[in-house]
Amino acid sequence: MLDQKLIRSEPERVKAGVAAKREKVDIDAYLALDEERRNIIAQVDNLKAERNRVSREIADEKRQGADPEDKIKAMREVSAEVKEHDDKLRDVEAKIESLLMWIPNMPHSSVPVGRNEDDNKIIRHWGEKPSIAFEPVPHWDIAESLGLVDFSRASVIAGSNFALFKGKGARLVRALISFMLDMHTRKHGYTEIWPPSLANRDSMMGTGQLPKLEEDMYHCQVDDYFLVPTAEVPLTNIHRGDILDGKSLPIRYTAYSPCFRREAGSYGKETRGLNRVHQFDKVELMKFVVPESSYDELESLVGDAEEVLQALGLHYRVLLLCTGELSFAAAKCYDLEVWSPAQAKWLEVSSCSNFEDFQARRAGIRYRPAAGEKARFVHTLNGSGVALPRIIVAILETYQTGDGRLKVPDVLVPFMDGADVIE
């Protein structure tokens, strides 16, 4: 949610930001409602002030044994008028609220203006495309032939675009999760969390998945719960409604969670194998920080995620997303993409974003810099550290040996019962 004072004072800037993000919201409608709201408040506050004043007089007079009948009668009318205005105000505020929920965050000034992925800026590469002396086999074939993943069983159990990991494949999933959590907790100073995988509507609003992306979520209608699309939702909402002690910042959380996405409208070969599945595993990184440090914290967050890829020896690149590619709530975002040798393309495995105070406003997360000072909104950041299935894609395709076997990346060997090869 944007600061309403910003919309009021710099509407043109907000309109430009909305356009740069390729969103459509009627800012002028907001401004009109905002003015109407302030008019009503001015009137109703005066009426309430009168009512409060006279009600005190009534109390006094009654205590002295008088019967202030005419004052009570007059206030009855004032109260009726207050109610009328309050009803109108409630109506206007509901409209404002629903409009406000659809206004995206403004892009940071360092974000390149652009329409689509061609306008993203490549920041850096790490490693080289692996030189594979044979025709690399796509991961879905390796996974099946080594018995690591059973796609057909998964579709019997659930449906298309689900994965069932089996044997060493399941072990590889668990190994990666443990490896990543160990790194982030031991080396990068994150506190490990094991959150609920279902979240209520308020939480989904707080982080900005709702209302815009409701169609992308799995929804339990009976209880109005949503399956979380990312641990960002539970992690950010840990502090919904809190005023944090400034001394406790920055707060860094990491969590493994399954992630559920309907991926409505995604078809074809982009979705083959593990490229895009409805349920996947991810280790998430999340920070609550003071505004002054949030952009430095974003850089270090990206670094924390990159270190996972480096340790796994996977060739990757870092992209700075352009305005048109930026998600609804983000002010700035870096994507990490790993190289898939057999598919000869880049796969997104992490998005690291600074939301500034956008989520904090929606979710009411503030901090008090020092005792006695006014509470301010924190800045929130999160990023994948990293998402599993595509990492497995890259591992399978990068570490295939050409004779049907798979080398286990060195850092994972201890997590695989010492096995350095899967065959």
Added chain:
RNA sequence: GGAGAGAUGCCAGAGUGGUUGAAUGGGGCGGUCUCGAAAACCGUUGAGCGGGCAACCGUUCCGAGGGUUCGAAUCCCUCUCUCUCCGCCA
């Protein structure tokens, strides 16, 4: 799923219709005292919205949302959450 109890400020905990944003205790912050600290004592300590250059003024908020009333933390209704017992269950 059934029965009951509860939800008040940073924490604990009073308060059943009239200057109650809220007693009291603890904590925090400031001060006195002290070389310093502790103790003691004194003071102070919520947020949102609207208006104002500001000092400040008004208004709202005692789980959430409605209602009754001249007036609601206090009465009524709905919902959410927590706890206890029963049932069910990995």
